[in-house]
Amino acid sequence: MTEHVWNYKSTSGHLAGTDLTGYKVEATDGGIGKVDKHSDEVDDAYLVVDTGVWIFGKEVLLPASTVVSIDPDERKIFVDRTKGQVKDAPEFHREKHLDDPEYRRELGTYYGLGGPFGGGPMV
Template sequence: MGDMWVFAVESGHVPGMDLTGYSVHATDGTVGSVDRQSEGSPFEHLVVDTGMWVFGKSLVIPAGLVTSIDPAARVIRVACTKSTVKGAPVFERDHDTRDPVYLGGLSTYYSSLVTTS
């Protein structure tokens, strides 16, 4: 895996691409849909609305975990399991996505669990 906080070239991401509403699929099923995204910052990521799957919470997925984007199907695939995403540090407020401590915790968490195969 390359830089966890940057969309990989092979993911199919194009700068400026609006991913809002795209379905996010882990290696073992659907995680939720993109509520909003951050790109062009040092910490590019997706904020994913999990619906009732994780008790209505939103989760942050670093852009580097995106393995593919299918604009026709509006599907994003990520290089981790649903349980990996569910166990990530809790996202509570927008400020978290600019907090170096929170983002560092996400980096440590995903780096220790995610493998690409």
């Protein structure tokens, strides 16, 4: 089954309406920060992660499809990318990119099947 890059996977455990702000985000090889903002809109779901000192205080935008699981008891979100893959994603500036369709296409290609992680486009 192909799932849209801007939607949560059906197996992630995400429940619409859950406030994920403040949840820790764990890559496959360690923590990358905390959720600063998120959306669970259909076809427009994402996490804005404050990386703190890890990437010099920058934020990153992760499409919801990168979420593997959510642990509400531990307040942690697990994503299926390494820290390096997140760090190498197209640079994100909230005021410039959050609502920019071209940036979304670029990021969707990077994280989707058209990027370094798979086959054809999935934007």
